[in-house]
């Protein structure tokens with residue numbers, strides 16, 4: 001459903017009184033936008049040269065160009081109307097810059113990183129994240145800087161990510177055991193569901209410690225994360241008519257921010273219980289084992305946040321906002337990479353064979369599972385993960401940025417207050433940067449390949465699935481560690497087949513858009529015990 005339809009449905013669904021109430025601000029907005037464009041044309045024309053735009057409509061601007069899969073429609077629109085990968089749109093009342101080429105991404109994310117490092121205000125994010133005091137939606141400023149410093153130093157350092165290796169290995173083992181039971185029973189595995197549960201359990205364990213399964217907390221978190229992801233969907237009407245939502249949100253109760261309030265209350269209850277548990281344990285541990293701001297090797301995120309709370313001047317609500325961030329940002333992203341890597345490998349059996357050969361040769365003989373240390377030598381595994389991130393970035397439009405000052409990009413003026421949308425999906429398929437851009441070819445990332453030197457750490461602007469610059473994903477190492485160990489074990493312990501009657505051409509990767517994009521169809525595969533895996537897991 002596009003956004004014009006959405007607006008139409010709102011009008012259809014409400015009572016006559018609400019319709020009148022909706023129409024009044026719509027007319028006011030129309031009047032306001034006409035007077036602004038007249039006024040603006042007199043004042044701004046000589047000074048400003050905005051990037052090119054397609055024709056727009058009154059009130060909705062260019063929203064009607066944004067279809068069900070914005071990353072796809074925006075790429076098409078840029079090819080037709082953009083200039084050098086830059087295009088200016090008015091989405092509802094919001095001025096927006098769409099960045100669709102590696103060169104434009106470099107100009108924006110490297111040269112103007114500081115100017116565009118903020119986030120647009122969002123009523124939904126305000127409601128979900130305690131006034132956007134988390135990391136992901138916090139505006140650029142001292143609070144955000146403090147939180148970034150805190151998480152990069154204490155939660156996502158290489159040392160800390162490595163300290164979770166045993167926990168990761170335990171969780172992988174549990175999944176392998178479950179799949180083995182399914183294989184013995186000759187049944188199929190829902191890979192989408194299994195990977196999502198796994199990624200959720202990994203984050204739950206890192207955040208709240210090894211008792212995370214108590215009282216079904218992990219399941220509850222999964223449910224609540226799904227709600228959050230649906231609510232933060234990057235393209236909802238409320239974001240593009242903030243004036244309208246302010247005026248009508250409380251009357252109609254329709255807007256997402258009302259639902260976000262309810263969701264936050266559920267999060268609050270659960271997080272309060274878990275934080276209080278942690279405080280109790282901290283008090284009862286000898287002389288405050290975790291005190292003094294120094295976290296222990298095996299401490300979880302909550303322990304760490306409580307131990308550095310004073311040093312960083314953060315409140316209890318800030319802690320809860322950070323934790324909700326970790327759950328929302330860390331689960332879907334990693335599980336989608338795993339699901340799509342498996343889907344691509346099933347569509348390309350010769351690549352699956354090559355990956356299995358590498359993983360099996362590089363894992364010491366007779367070892368029941370692939371261990372973290374074995375992965376270092378698996379260059380093809382890493383290439384498969386990179387190629388999955390290139391073709392299927394979980395967040396195809398990253399998170400929206402916001403310009404804080406006027407800036408000049410490639411001869412165009414980007415006004416202060418512009419929403420900056422980086423179309424990483426289009427950038428990763430740019431024909432000038434990538435050979436056979438629409439095909440899944442991990443070999444490009446291997447030694448001698450055309451992209452052998454290209455990495456995702458924010459220095460190569462043709463490949464920014466984690467973003468780049470100040471707002472680059474701080475969970476990159478954590479996410480990659482989760483994905484690599486699971487993918488290696490999936491292909492080490494089992495051979496995989498499609499369900500009876502299904503051909504590889506039937507694997508449908510058509511996406512459903514949201515903050516992260518999901519394949520429309522679940523990936524269902526049949527595991528077959530592989531000799532190494534059978535032996536090892538039976539010895540247990």
Ligand code: HEM
Pocket residue numbers: 135136137148203325326327329330331333334337394395398399400465466467468470471472473474475476478479480483
């Ligand atoms: C394969 C896995 C992952 C991918 C592809 C990914 C991707 C991204 C992207 C595209 C952004 C937005 C960058 C921008 O605004 O320019 C982001 C931000 C973020 N990610 Fe990740 N992410 C992954 C895993 C994780 C994990 C595991 C965590 C934490 C447990 C995490 C935490 C965050 C946070 C807190 C932010 C907000 C950063 C800020 O605004 O300063 N991510 N991620």
